[in-house]
Amino acid sequence: MSGSLSPSALSRLLGAWNLGAAPAYRELADVVRLLVLDGRVPLEVALPSERALAATLGVSRTTVTAAYSLLREQGFLSSGQGSRGRTCIPQAGPRGSRGGGVRANLSGAPGLAVPDGILDLAYASLPASGEVVHRAFASALTELPAMLPGFGYDALGVHALREAIAGHYSAAGVPTTARQVLVTSGAQHALNIVLRTLAGRSDKVLVEHPSYPNAIDAIRAAGCRLVPVAMPAAHAETRSGARPGWDLEAIETALMQQRPAMAYVVPDFHNPTGRLMPDSQRRRLVRAAASAGTVLVVDETLRELNLDGAVSTPLAAFSPAVVSIGSLSKSHWAGLRTGWIRAEESLIQRFAAARTTMDLGGPVVEQLAAAHLVNALAEPLPARLASLRENRDALLDLIAERLPGWEAERPDGGLSVWCRLPAPISTALAVVAPDFGIRLAAGPRFGTGGAFEHHLRVPFTLPPEQLETAVAALRSAQDRLEASPQLRRDLGTPPAAAIA
Ligand SMILES: Cc1ncc(COP(=O)(O)O)c(C=O)c1O
Structure with a gap:
């Protein structure tokens, strides 16, 4: 991200920053720091000049100078040229280096x-299932020579991995062929491919509210309009022992009234609430999306992290039109950067075409290793x-x-x-x-x-x-x-x- 922030834009973001509880320069620095950490002020953006910001905020230039100095000292503002430092995040140096603590x-x-x-x-992620992952790579290396005569480009993914993923869906009750699978560099990559293919700028995309932040950002970055549908609050209902689930009535209404191009849902297990959507709600959701002409995109990244052994049917079992996204990031390791899309064959062809505008395929050794992992998915x-x-x-x-x-x-x-x-x-x-x-x-x-x-x-x-x-x-x-x-x-x- 680059660019600059005007004094009035920063002033709007600051809101009522100077309540007088501390010296003004410190309050100003605290709130700017908060805005940067929260992502409301992007990184690498030039803050307004001291003079302009002082004039807009109605404070002395000394106040802004002192606030900017503090932010520089704290590592939130680069030195930049002249007084127009850019926002940044403190870098962790080696232990004992300058800026420790x-x-x-x-x-x-x-x-x-x-x-x-x-x-x-801030991250909900685990270290690798180390031994299992290491063993898969050792096997992949022995298989590599057979792949070397090829070009190494494959926008759909290495066949052995696509077969393994298809087998995994088929075993879960969703008959799938390798032609219905595209391998991606993780679920986030998969979502971006799906967005690029199915959702044009200004198209509406229904999301659960709350939802996974990187998905929200990807949908926004695609220029789509979010249609957030509230997840029922837990605090009232859990006391009565009922599981709060999803508000299917609200989702049905939003689908019928807004007719979004796409709906992005995380039914197993919803991030951030960890809820599992009951099958009865899955059936209704698939029906409502079909009536509205909305493509249902289901993110199953967390599906294997089933803590209480509850049984649920993959959403794709209810309709061939469902687009499923999966990943090894949570079951095995995010460092594998391996995920996939499962959909109808004609859609997979369109996804592959869209993918080649971003990259030309995934790394082969990783995919060979991932095939071993998917073939024994439950092992770790x-x-x-x-x-x-x-x-x-x-x-x-x-x-x-x-x-x-x-x-x-x-x-x-x-x-x-x-x-x-x-x-x-x-x-x-x-x-x-x-x-x-x-x-x-x-x-x-x-x-x-x-x-x-x-x-x-x-x-x-x-x-x-x-x-x-x-x-x-x-x-x-x-x-x-x-x-x-x-x-x-x-x-x-x-x-x-x-x-x-
Ligand atoms: C719901 C959901 N989707 C996607 C991702 C990102 O997955 P990947 O690492 O495969 O890109 C995560 C990671 O936390 C997630 O929780």
């Missing part, structure tokens, strides 16, 4: 290593699920004990707990969190229009001892906010954010 530990961009001492609660799962169940229970207990006022929804599967907070402090919590040794993804990243300030997704990917430290840190962060009302302000509606 909490400030150097802040990282907010996807893929940045999280330095020692910081617990990452018992161990993975056992530790996830233990982590989930530990996290729920810790939240109940240490964070009174938080309402945590017990997930059926997936990697995280969606919590309702006692106050709209999610973004503010994410801002102060690194000072307490944790990194958070604020609730509004999971929705549109600034929703979910009352919510936080807390992954249970860390072992219980680290979860205990993390929950203690959440408590300290919350206590800090209670003592610092200036950090709890409502910053208004965030614009499209580009940071995961």
Whole structure:
């Protein structure tokens, strides 16, 4: 991202920033830092000149100069040319290098290593099922020589992997041939291919609200208009013991009234709530999408993380028109960067054509290894699920004990707990969190229009001892906010954010 932010745009984003609870320069720096961390101010954007911003905000130039100096010192503003520094995120240097301590530990961009001492609660991801993955690569290397005489380009994917994925769907009750499978570099890549093929600029795309932040960003980046449909709140219903599920009536109404080109859903297990859609709702959803002429795109990235062994039917079993997206990122390792699309053969051909505008195929060794992994998909799962169940229970207990006022929804599967907070402090919590040794993804990243300030997704990917430290840190962060009302302000509606 590059470009510049006008003084008036920054002023709008800042809102009522100077409440007088601290020196003005510090309040200004705090709120800009919050906006950068939350993605409301993109990275690599030039902030307004000191003079222009001072004039727009009605403060002295010294205030803006001091705020910018503080942001530079904290690593949120590059030195840049002249006074127009660009927004950035502090880089973690080697231990003991300049900028150590909490400030150097802040990282907010996807893929940045999280330095020692910081617990990452922004990512819901696991380390590799190491031995299983390593063995698959060893086998792949022995198979590689047979592939070397070929060109190595294959927009659809290596045949052995497509066969394996097709076999996996067929075994799950969705008869599938290799011609109905396209291999991708992960589920996010798959979604982008589907969007490029099926959704034009300004087309409507229905999403659950909340939903997976990178999917929301991809849909926005494709120029589509989001049609968010609220997931029923858990806090009222879980007390009565009922599972909250999806609001099918609201989805049916939105489909009929808005006629979106596409609907993106995560029924197994919904990110961030961890819910599993019951089969009765799946049937209704497929029927409603068909009547509205909407292509149903189902993201099954988390499907294998079935913590309680609940039985559900893949959505594609209800209609051949369903487009399914899958991935090895959660069952095995995100570092494999291997996912897929399963759809009708004619659509797969269109996806392959769209894909070649982005890349010409995936790496062969990875796909050969992935074929082994898919052929024995369940192999790493018992161990993975056992530790996830233990982590989930530990996290729920810790939240109940240490964070009174938080309402945590017990997930059926997936990697995280969606919590309702006692106050709209999610973004503010994410801002102060690194000072307490944790990194958070604020609730509004999971929705549109600034929703979910009352919510936080807390992954249970860390072992219980680290979860205990993390929950203690959440408590300290919350206590800090209670003592610092200036950090709890409502910053208004965030614009499209580009940071995961
Ligand atoms: C629902 C959902 N879809 C897609 C992804 C991204 O998957 P991949 O790593 O395969 O691109 C994730 C990762 O968290 C996810 O939770």
